[in-house]
Amino acid sequence: MSTSAFDPIAAARSVVPFPRAEQGGEQPRSAKQEKQPPQAEVLRVLGQNRFRYLHHNGAPYAVPYDGPAIAVPLRAAAHTGTGSLRQHLTRIYVTEYDRTPSQTALADAVATLDALAMRVPETELHLRVGADPEDSAVSWLDLGRPDGESVRIAPDGWTLTCPDPEAGPVWRRTKLVRPLPRPDRPAGGWREGIGELSALLPFTPETLPLAIGWLLAALRPGMPRPIAYLTGEQGAGKSTSGQMLTGIIEGARAPLRQAPENLRDLGPTTAAGWVLALDNLSGLPGWLSDALCRIVTGDAQVTRALYTDDDVNVLTYQRPVLLTGIDLGALRNDLAERMMPLELQPIRRDQRRTAGALWAAYAQAHPRILGALLDLAAEVWADLPYAAADLTERPRLADFAELLHALDRVTGWRSLEAFNGAQDALNDAVLDGHPVAGALRDWTASPAFPPGGWQGTMGELHRQLSSDGRGITDGWPKTPAVLSARIRQVAPALRARGISVARTSGSNKNGKVYAVTRDPVS
Template sequence: MAEEPLNLEEFAALLPFTPETLPLAVGWLLAALRPGMPRPVAYLTGEQGTGKSTSGQMLAGVIEGARAPLRQAPETLRDLGPTTAAGWVLALDNLSGMPGWLSDALCRIVTGDAQVTRALYTDDDVNVLTYQRPVLLTGIDLGALRNDLAERMLPLELQPIPRHKRRTAGALWAAYERAHPRILGALLDLAAAVWAELPHAAAELTERPRLADFAELLHALDRVTGWHSLDAVTGAQDALNDAVLDGHPVAAALRAWALSPTFPAGGWSGTMTELHDLLGDRGGKFTKGWPQTPAILSARITHIAPALRSRGIHAGRVSGSNKNGKLWAVTYTPAP
């Protein structure tokens, strides 16, 4: 076990991560150093006034350079390619909304993507942009997240800065620029030790989450440092699942019903029209964003099904039908 693989005091003083989050931030930086590796999408979370934008700029700047800028989210898919290719880390600031096309594109960017567009002022020439980039986000509405993106998210929580530790922007950035070479050098030393442990970590792991490469890297990091970052990322993902479910109107309605005394002991079965009426009468129809038709409700349930299953709620099609349509079933098994 290495005693001080990274100058944590200097790093932590500049970026106020919680103790549980600090190893995950280091793990994300290490993953950003490995080309061709699928990585989680890091997002900074915390109370108002925790410095999410500044911390995001500093975290990306460890790799990109001390003054790496955060960018605004592009308005179209065509704009996303040049925005992504402009640097190594794609860092988007104040991402309050999340359109479906951007959610899908971010999933592809962290695992590898190519964008083909017609060259301007030509009939058949094309431009091809290929990229696989680390992604960092701030200011996300978790209720707007699609489940496939939520499963790739790595929440990095910032803790409130005490009044006696607050610094002016000029003093903070001056300290960061002085520390940047030492932080980057220590990170590269740590990377060398972690890379050497990767084969042993891969052989030792028996279970892997969706981003298996990142899990192996965290396990190698734990072997080098004595941390528990792999356990921490599992706990962070559980908390994120809860936040996504609470912010999703359909998931929240199903979850409230499954945990209520009125939920049938053996589960429920019926048509999607009946389920739409049932959940609507329980208050769903008064919720912002509630699906107006059974078909839309069906699509929303299918989309959020993996997150629901992680909390013991199974909702899906079953064999059989009645005069009103095909049958669906909802069951609940409390997690141990």
């Protein structure tokens, strides 16, 4: 809306509704009769007429009527990259009246707007990647620019445009939302841009398509994605490669973070950025393993609000996750099913470059790499419905499997086959690191295992598996109940290798009967 003919001081004299104040005011008076309204009232009217208001996760935000679709928080904004409404009102007031409003007037005006905004309904704000409100086949990428220019990715191609503040996605910005270069379509098509990425990051030929698939999944809002795990020997450039891979959609030199010490610290860190990238992991504690599983499929963290006894803050997020490290140690089965190792090749001495030269080459290639990724995304988006109908078997991350199948149909790659192979390798790693799973695998593969399978109670199975001395080792389940719980933990990994432990319909005097079988071809 145009504001050139609007006088906030005049409007402030009248009682005005929310969200927009009525324009106009009292009839002109003489200079002696006219009484100037308080600064707080003028600021309140400015706030009502320049911004519309919405809620996200229980917090109020303002979106300019005449400006980019970027939400501005009403409350303290130390954690944002957009400033607060208080700062915006100060700038507007100084620009229009050439004087500085008092801090008391600003506090009163913002408090009033905050109270009025409480009746506005909850609205979804998007960080970096968002869905189109009107077309589920379309996704958006926030370039992090002050003017709000974004990328609209549709099955018929991608375009640079600013979302409609009232009909398109509204962006939420934080200090972790770094500017991205304006994407450039490579002259040789998307294969040229992917080739430039391959020259910078030393992925093996088998894992490069998986890395591209992970980046494409990161452009799909609401999609459960595997945890990308960059692995390789020391000196393979895992940290630098992680920064570059993340930076394609997060901005140059996107930070890789250390693993937090507790769950309370993990939530705000995850919610503030799009990709959660943790560097140099040498092991995963149980709480972090469980939290990462929830983050890739969608999670919410509830904490007590400051200075209150009965109010809470809620953080909701679903994020792409990237880890780097040489060895994560023994993996839990639920985490292994959500992981995708990306192996890096050793870098020969004659191929090494200085950090300055490497990052300069990356900065030069970044617009073309991003443009190639967007070109490929549009083709994959167009093929997704057909790929989904064509796919007959799906792993646990079924949405990602469909995306890889569409990627293979578009490119001729074999990324889904590579992903399934990586999942098999991780299943073996789970079995190797789990004493109960290892005992079952060894026993069912030995000549002592009955050809037609075994049946008995959990107590009898406990005695059978403990008979070779395992019962005296640390970590071995001491009771049949604990053994049963441990078997349930690794049941999917066991089934992937043809081993099944299932309760039958029968029972005997010692309890419920279970059947242990092994697929002869496994």
